[in-house]
Amino acid sequence: MQTTYYKTPIGIAKIKGDQNGIQSISVIDDDIETLTEVPTCLQECVTQLDEYFAGTRKEFDLKMNPQGTVFQQSVWDELLNIPFGRTRSYLEQTKQLGDVKAIRAVASANSKNPIWIIIPCHRVIGSNGSLTGYAGGIWRKKWLLEHESGIKQQTLF
Structure with a gap:
């Protein structure tokens, strides 16, 4: 499982996932340093979030793997x-x-x-x-x- 921290206009997003897809994205209130090197399996997620916050993306096209019932x-x-x-x-x-x-x-x-x-x-x-x-x-x-x-x-x- 890989993790990266991504700065958004409304807080730091903690993104976790692997080759099976994005498992979680949560927002945290702590002011932590974001990583400049994003794991390969999370790069597309960061790119699409960048586009979303820039106002150029309305739909996400990512492999997801949320865990739940x-x-x-x-x-x-x-x-x-x-x-x-x-x-x-x-x-x-x-x-x-x-x-x-x-x-x-x-x-x-x-x-x-x-x-x-x-x-x-x-x-x-x-x-x-x-x-x-x-x-x-x-x-x-x-x-x-x-x-x-x-x-x-x-x-x-």
Whole structure:
């Protein structure tokens, strides 16, 4: 398993993977030095993240290998169907998965998504449009949604 640290506009991303694919991307709040030499198996991931943050990439094309239960895998696979620049509510996500009663289990699986940004759990919002729940912090979720919409919200204070 190889690891690299990649500086993004919203924090340092820790990327782990090997020849079988990207296993995890997480954001960390620690201010650590990023590596200039990226392991070969992670180079394409870093390139595609660069393009995403530059605004030139809307879809990722990477071999992924997230580790989770069969249910979690199905939830993460469904997240990949949410188009760039769009959002879906937790309820809509559970309907897509075929069980509206599983809303808490789906939300829990979303929170355990091991591949930040690329499996876009940040695109899932509350039914009332609120930015609920995001392991990376609500401010990052807001930033990502604004980045994808191309509209930057102004703050009053």
